[in-house]
Amino acid sequence: MSQHDIAPPPDRFNFARHLIGMNAGRADRPALIDDAGTLSYGQLGEQVQRCSAALSALGLRREDRVLLLMHDSSDWVVSFLGALHAGVVPVCVNTLLTATDYAYMLADSRAQAVLVSGALLPAIRSAMDSTPNEVRHVVVSRGQELPAGAHDWAAWVGAQAPGQGADTHADEPAFWLYSSGSTGSPKGTVHTQANLYWTAELYGRGVLGLRETDVVFSAAKLFFAYGLGNALSFPLSVGASVVLMAERPTPPAVFKRLVEHRPTVFCGAPTGYGGMLASPDLPTRDQVALRLCSSAGEALPRDIGERWTARFGCEIIDGIGSTEMLHIFLSNRPGDVRYGTTGKAVPGYEVQLRDEDGSVITGHDQIGDLYIQGPSAALMYWNNRAKSRDTFQGAWTRSGDKYSRDADGYYTYAGRNDDMLKVSGIYVSPFEVEATLVQHPAVLEAAVIGKTDDDGLTKTKAFVVLRPGQATTEPELQAFVKDRLAPYKYPRFVEFVPELPKTATGKIQRFRLREMENRAP
Numbered sequence: 001m002s003q004h005d006i007a008p009p010p011d012r013f014n015f016a017r018h019l020i021g022m023n024a025g026r027a028d029r030p031a032l033i034d035d036a037g038t039l040s041y042g043q044l045g046e047q048v049q050r051c052s053a054a055l056s057a058l059g060l061r062r063e064d065r066v067l068l069l070m071h072d073s074s075d076w077v078v079s080f081l082g083a084l085h086a087g088v089v090p091v092c093v094n095t096l097l098t099a100t101d102y103a104y105m106l107a108d109s110r111a112q113a114v115l116v117s118g119a120l121l122p123a124i125r126s127a128m129d130s131t132p133n134e135v136r137h138v139v140v141s142r143g144q145e146l147p148a149g150a151h152d153w154a155a156w157v158g159a160q161a162p163g164q165g166a167d168t169h170a171d172e173p174a175f176w177l178y179s180s181g182s183t184g185s186p187k188g189t190v191h192t193q194a195n196l197y198w199t200a201e202l203y204g205r206g207v208l209g210l211r212e213t214d215v216v217f218s219a220a221k222l223f224f225a226y227g228l229g230n231a232l233s234f235p236l237s238v239g240a241s242v243v244l245m246a247e248r249p250t251p252p253a254v255f256k257r258l259v260e261h262r263p264t265v266f267c268g269a270p271t272g273y274g275g276m277l278a279s280p281d282l283p284t285r286d287q288v289a290l291r292l293c294s295s296a297g298e299a300l301p302r303d304i305g306e307r308w309t310a311r312f313g314c315e316i317i318d319g320i321g322s323t324e325m326l327h328i329f330l331s332n333r334p335g336d337v338r339y340g341t342t343g344k345a346v347p348g349y350e351v352q353l354r355d356e357d358g359s360v361i362t363g364h365d366q367i368g369d370l371y372i373q374g375p376s377a378a379l380m381y382w383n384n385r386a387k388s389r390d391t392f393q394g395a396w397t398r399s400g401d402k403y404s405r406d407a408d409g410y411y412t413y414a415g416r417n418d419d420m421l422k423v424s425g426i427y428v429s430p431f432e433v434e435a436t437l438v439q440h441p442a443v444l445e446a447a448v449i450g451k452t453d454d455d456g457l458t459k460t461k462a463f464v465v466l467r468p469g470q471a472t473t474e475p476e477l478q479a480f481v482k483d484r485l486a487p488y489k490y491p492r493f494v495e496f497v498p499e500l501p502k503t504a505t506g507k508i509q510r511f512r513l514r515e516m517e518n519r520a521p
Contacts, residue, residue: 118143
């Protein structure tokens with residue numbers, strides 16, 4: 001299957017109206033199951049149209065931005081689709097950030113309204129108070145108290161008759177997602193109405209094979225590109241049911257949903273899978289109904305994939321996507337899983353590895369920069385022409401990731417461009433060294449960066465967090481790595497630290513470690 005095997009959306013296309021139309025015959029089927037109850041497809045369609053009308057009633061116009069800051073719930077889904085339906089642009093932001101982050105995003109996006117969960121209201125009010133912004137309306141979902149002038153989400157939506165929606169273009173700006181900021185300030189990534197259609201068709205239907213009878217549960221939240229596909233565009237495009245969870249995806253919280261709602265498809269990240277496998281409360285195979293799992297966000301270690309499959313009898317389909325491409329473009333697939341690799345290009349996408357000079361690498365087992373060509377690429381980064389030009393290069397998108405490809409065509413992750421190290425003229429993948437260090441029984445987490453020695457040469461340095469009550473030494477860890485990897489890859493320096501700097505989404509911020517190293521006497 002390729003992109004050309006799927007009928008493209010028409011020029012005049014609105015993803016929310018598309019979903020409502022294709023699910024018109026499923027009015028009584030459960031669409032969304034959250035902590036407050038169940039919303040049928042009929043109720044979902046009506047609420048989306050009412051939300052669309054409510055946004056228009058506030059005086060919001062086509063392409064005006066609204067900040068969407070909510071915990072995962074049916075209200076989040078209705079708000080997102082309602083905005084798309086109206087041609088208003090939802091700016092979906094991480095619920096784990098600080099008021100300072102939200103102040104930056106409000107100013108950057110020039111959002112005219114905020115749709116916010118009651119529990120997150122203090123942070124957004126602090127953000128609004130701390131910097132000039134253009135917010136004219138605040139709508140609060142499931143809040144205990146409303147600030148003066150704010151709207152109660154349920155009453156606000158319920159007061160409107162269903163709207164007709166906007167006659168949007170398929171390539172019209174539809175929504176924003178902010179990058180995680182793992183290498184600096186977050187960037188507003190602008191996506192179109194059609195991009196949701198393409199990822200649902202090429203990955204949700206084409207690779208995962210989602211179907212109407214599925215119940216889908218994603219530990220990754222809706223504000224992530226990965227979670228947005230898992231828990232909204234993919235399942236709703238085939239009439240499946242979705243389980244939504246407002247709280248953090250701790251092992252107990254995930255287990256509760258796996259056992260009570262018995263989803264058939266679960267979407268998580270490697271760190272989450274590892275935490276669940278380590279939990280003494282891990283359900284047994286007969287307590288769950290899983291037929292398939294997916295993973296993204298970081299490379300899935302082989303050991304975790306194999307142990308999960310042995311426990312539950314289902315595969316984890318590991319892949320890599322990006323905020324810029326909206327979802328996964330390189331992936332294993334059901335029945336063709338090779339743990340330890342990220343699989344092959346998703347049909348409909350083309351990938352290339354390029355060397356330092358920009359030439360395409362055609363050989364095997366060589367590390368190169370990963371570029372992607374496909375129909376779901378974002379339009380640009382908002383107000384950032386230089387970064388847009390660097391990332392979106394004609395038909396190709398520069399991923400910022402390093403990969404190698406074996407003789408069978410499977411791709412293996414080798415780290416980020418800005419994290420890759422060249423030691424003695426040879427690329428060293430920090431991820432490979434980190435993955436080896438954490439196999440040591442005393443090591444909980446590890447991050448590897450380059451350290452310049454007295455001769456101006458790059459050597460590897462590992463920052464290591466030990467497990468509670470465990471101890472080890474620098475020589476012991478160096479020997480441990482030497483026994484398992486090529487000798488030149490072992491860390492020349494090891495520093496033990498209580499914790500590693502991370503983004504709100506849990507990604508290690510190696511640039512923070514580099515800054516710490518540069519400041520060291």
